[in-house]
Amino acid sequence: MKVLVLGASGLVGGNCVKVFESKENVDVVGTYFSFETENTVFFDTLNPQNPENFNVDEFKPNVIVHCGALTHVDYCEDHQEESYQKTVQSTLNAIELCKKFNAKLVYLSTDYVFDGTKGFYKEEDEVNPLSIYGKHKLEAELAVKKELADFVIVRITNVYGDEVRGKNFIARLSVNMQKGEPMELRLPYDQYATPANAFDIAKAIWLLVNDKKVGIYHFGSTDYLNRIQLCQKVAQYFGHDKVVINPISTKEMNQAADRPLLGGFSTEKFIKEYPGFYFSNVDDYLKKLKLNSTY
Ligand SMILES: NC(=O)c1ccc[n+]([C@@H]2O[C@H](COP(=O)([O-])OP(=O)(O)OC[C@H]3O[C@@H](n4cnc5c(N)ncnc54)[C@H](OP(=O)(O)O)[C@@H]3O)[C@@H](O)[C@H]2O)c1
Known part of the structure; x- marks a missing residue:
């Protein structure tokens, strides 16, 4: 299996690389954009034709895990076009890459697609984002669902854990x-919210990818x-x-x-499918x- 992790210099992407490269017969490449880390290669999701980009054509991924986004919620509110580009357009570009290589897309989303009147959200709960960040994450989700048959949307919130920049x-x-x-x-x-460790998120994503699951999954801890x-x-x-x-x-x-x-999530769906999995x-x-x- 060949896995491309977009945004591997970040919290979730970095942990995904760690988990995926520990598996047998998995070839994983992680990308950075502005912050180079050990073992990451440059790739700009906003400009897939950039000649400086890692050569995805040569790598031919079967799976793309898209962790790139503009995650500063208040900044997004005041910079709507930049938010659109970095969250929606970058996902549209990732979708095109998936189509080209017939690859599965794993898209990371958030509880900000909900309005926060309920808590412990389930996958089938009605969405109603309150912020530009939430609206753009939802727009990207909808594009993934519309354009691809083979996708997983993983919604997470309040992520912490080991990361090079220690910024969580x-x-x-x-x-x-x-x-x-x-x-x-x-x-x-x-x-x-239901804070979750990025390492658990990465391990749970691996299970979904390895078992060829399709659909939306909510991850959180107890x-x-x-x-x-x-x-x-x-x-x-x-x-x-x-x-x-x-x-x-x-x-x-x-x-x-x-x-x-x-906010926060019910992990009922995931735990029902993976009763042995422990969200720390x-x-x-x-x-x-x-x-x-x-x-
Ligand atoms: N952290 C949370 O609490 C949380 C909660 C809910 C949802 N999420 C979602 O989970 C995903 C990952 O979040 P995170 O916390 O891991 O974010 P993060 O640590 O800020 O990492 C974001 C990654 O995106 C990359 N990136 C930014 N612009 C890019 C571009 N134009 N081309 C390619 N890569 C680009 C960054 O690269 P450089 O740093 O090298 O520029 C970085 O590797 C995001 O979609 C986010 O919305 C996170």
């Missing part, structure tokens, strides 16, 4: 706390936490007396983009970080 919420918090830096955090108490609780978890392991948490409402935060307040939780990850701490 938990990674940043834990590093700053371990450095003993004074921190005053204003965090919303009314945004709930954690259902708001941002305060997530921060408190990190503080339980690495906190000190100079960490101050100020709880505020999402409304008070006055961000450019509206958020789904009760935030404590599992923090215990590991604590064991390996070099501070």
Whole structure:
């Protein structure tokens, strides 16, 4: 099997490469765009004809895992055309690549396609995005479903885990706390989600790809936490007396983009198909970080 991971310099893509290359008879290539990492090659999903691009024609992938997107939700709200290009157009280009090589597409989406009035969303729940980011992720999903017969759409939220840049919420918090830096955090108490470890997401994607599954799947863990609780978890392991948490409402935060307040996923569908699979939780990850701490 030949797998091309677009956006492998990022959190989810990097973990996908790690998992896929550990499998037998899998040839995996991961791409970067602006941030080169070890073992990634350049590929611009917005310009598939760029002569600098990795030669996909020669590689001929059977599977493309598309992890590239503009993920800064408030920035998307104020830069709609850029958001469209980086989320929708990049996916349309990935779809064309899949058609060319008769490849399966794995597309990563989000709980921002929902309005957050319910929580624990199931695959068949009605979508109703509140933000430009959510609308563009949904538009990309719909294009994938319309244009390809062989696809998997994986919806995820609040992803954390090991990544080269350590930019996810938990990674940043834990590093700053371990450095003993004074921190005053204003965090919303009314945004709930089911955080998931990128390594679990990658392992679960592998199962779906290997078993030739088609359709939408929701991934999450057994954690259902708001941002305060997530921060408190990190503080339980690495906190000190100079960490101050100020709880505020999402409304008070006055961000450019509206958020789904009760987000997160039910993983019922996936677990029914893979009863032996364990989605680890935030404590599992923090215990590991604590064991390996070099501070
Ligand atoms: N992280 C979350 O909590 C979360 C939640 C819900 C859904 N998702 C979805 O999951 C996917 C992966 O997210 P992530 O957290 O792994 O994001 P990330 O860490 O920000 O990584 C994004 C990746 O996309 C690449 N990229 C950006 N523009 C590109 C272009 N024009 N051509 C090729 N590659 C390009 C980036 O490359 P460079 O960095 O090298 O420029 C990077 O490798 C996204 O679709 C996101 O919407 C993430």
